[in-house]
Amino acid sequence: MFATRQSSFGDENKRGDGVKAAVASKAPAGIGARNTRAAQASNRRALGDIGNLVGAMSVRCNVSKDGVVENAVVKPAALQAEAITRPITRRFGASLHNQQANARVPQAVVPAPSEVVKPEPKNADDVAAWGATKRRTTLPKPRETSTGTTEVVSAEAQAGLSNASVAASLPGNPARLKAHARSKVVRKEKEQTLTATLTERSEIARRVFDAEMQEAEEPVPNIDEHDVGNQLAVVDYIEDIYSFYRKTEVQSCVPADYMSRQSDINEKMRAILIDWLIEVHLKFKLMPETLFLTTNLIDRYLCVQSVSRKNLQLVGVTAMLLAAKYEEIWAPEVNDFVHISDNAYTREEVLNMEKNMLNTLKFNLTVPTPYVFIVRLLKAAACDKQEKSSPTQLEMVAWFLVELCLTEYPMIKYAPSQLAAAAVYTAQVTLARQPRWGPALQRHSGYSEAHIKECACMMATLHSKANEGNLTVVHKKYSLAKLLAVAKLPHAASLCSPQTSS
16 A cells, blocks of 8 residues: 555656556566656656756757857757867857747757758838947947957847847846846945945045145145054045044134123133132043033023023033033042032932033034134144154143133133134244245145134233242142143243234
């Protein structure tokens, strides 16, 4: 019974003529019968009747440009090697296509090498109809054969290839599917990405920079040539970044008379608050960026929000808390600011003020401060002097001068980039460095010496009075030995003279 089931199972898979009846009538049993059925099963052609076998396909044969016969009967490799004894050129491929199209045979007939097959001339109407859809503007180049002679494609062969191109353009053709896939890849590669846009803008900025350098009377050194391999220096985008800073710094500035709209506080209270915050900043050992961002947040909040006198310190500690969260790796906690303010406010009050300040400023904490500009200008000052090492003393004097301006309300009228340029210029004059304002400083700051002279004079005056009065935290800070005691240096008297000011 098991042998009978196997026999019937084999009968269902045999679709050949006469094979089904022979297997059904002769169903041997035993080991010999099983071997016979295995041999027959290995020769069955179950896919022949549904048209999936290559040998059973009867479709139009298309000869591609490279001579590969598509959608045709695929013979074994040994038979093809015997049949094709010459390279398939365009002319020979066109001949094969025309011969098979006329004969409508499923097999690719390859003529002998000695035979000369001439394709039939195409109908003029067919050629004209094909030319209306796709016109060939250039003739194909002559192609060398294996014998070294040059073969010229005739007009008949070109007509044959044109028909092959039309067949390749039909839906479902493998060649068309491949071309469609390639076009998708090309379109995807041509899509403009954000990185490509930034790279293109950087190249434009670099070309403009090079043009300006050529037009300048004195050659301007490249201040980023030593940072090409430093990924943190972002040399490819640095010009775009500072161009963006100069355009957006106006949005982060406040009106010079905003304090007149406050009813309970004044300029002196603001100066006392920032002087105390500079001391807190030094005690917590925070980054310089945090101090400048804290001052910016305080001024922007006071510009649009009325604050009472008792809540002014709460605004200050909350602004430093936000700036520390934004700039620092390890920011102080809320309880630290509560403790530093002598428990004048509770933790809940600080958190409520934090939410109020963020909503008022619309969460805009990314603003250019004098810090970002002064870093760039100090780098340019070193290139003007052709110094290989960083000018540490120049840096300390510049930081000292720009921090003196934080407590001074009249200095609000100057933009952050102008404050940074004036601080570097005043530091150059204080240290008697030449040139005072070189081509690199003028190029990267965007200011001439005349544009920053007024601000520099005010900074020199602040330096001369830094140790006077009650607000002397900045002078004490930069009198420390670790900061090179630059506050004890004599101020730039030439900038304070009436002749210079006028």
